[in-house]
Amino acid sequence: MTRDAAMAHLDTYLLQVRRHLKGLSQAEIHEVLEELRAHVLDRVEDQLTPKAVEAALEALGSPRDVARVNVTERVAAVMEANRTPLGVLAAVVRLASLSVMGFVVFMVSLAGYGLAAGFLLVAAWKPFDPDHVGLWRVPDPNDPFNFVLGVMLPRPDGVELLGWWIIPLGLALGLALGYLTWRFGVTCVRLMARAGRRRPAADPVRTEPAV
């Protein structure tokens, strides 16, 4: 009976950890939970009582903190192994639901990559449809700075300002913005992993070694 109660307590804790393991695959979630289960069972040894399990769970930390440090470390480790723009974007997507910072980083990355792709598309499209690709100043009595950039069908009224220069400018802006967004993603994923390690419960403490 005591043993069943202890196992039920452990299962409840693992269920709570599982709720916070957002962004991990099913296989990774299974791995994390089984490792925590084995750890607690090792710690209590043959004293499988609710009190012993409670002490072991307290030493592990709150389900939320344990889950968060697992998610950020694993996602950051996968990203370090594949730091292509897609690999970094995948890491950012996986961390998006973990915290407010994760969501903000995801939105900024989405906007950055979207704009970069837009500039590159404009530059690539210009040779195939020169009349409809460009930067126009469109006359508007209410707005003296009314500019339109991109692939426009139909062609807007007004003066096209860049001509063929839109190709090198679009390429340069697209590549620069793509690089900056990639750099931003790498830095933020590393910062989030570091923040998980920096929680007070995650600091190693000095104790006197046994003699």
Next chain:
Amino acid sequence: MAAPRPTPEDELARWETQLRKGGLGLAVLATLWPGRLYGLEMLRRLEAEAGLSVPEGTIYPLLSRLKAEGLVDAEWVEAAAGHPRKYYSLTGLGRARVREMAASWTSFARGLDRLLAPFMGDDQ
């Protein structure tokens, strides 16, 4: 309102924590040098031999990072205890890395010891 200024004791404690964190990766890898261990055995060795009490919830994420870097391997083994245990061991790359890290650490510590000797009483 400005945040209260940290006391010298707080600053020292923060510096000590950073120092320990810096050495934690090496310490964890070093526990695996003699052979494979599971998580709790590693924690106990760290505490008993290096005086490092590592928060239990953080050892597995650290091991998963070391595994992703190819420094350790892991395998589940059915134990006599009645539940499976995940054992970690050093890979070839891990053994090479731990040697390099140990050499850097020792060289750094020796240099610092020489510098500290005059006011630590070692020169008397």
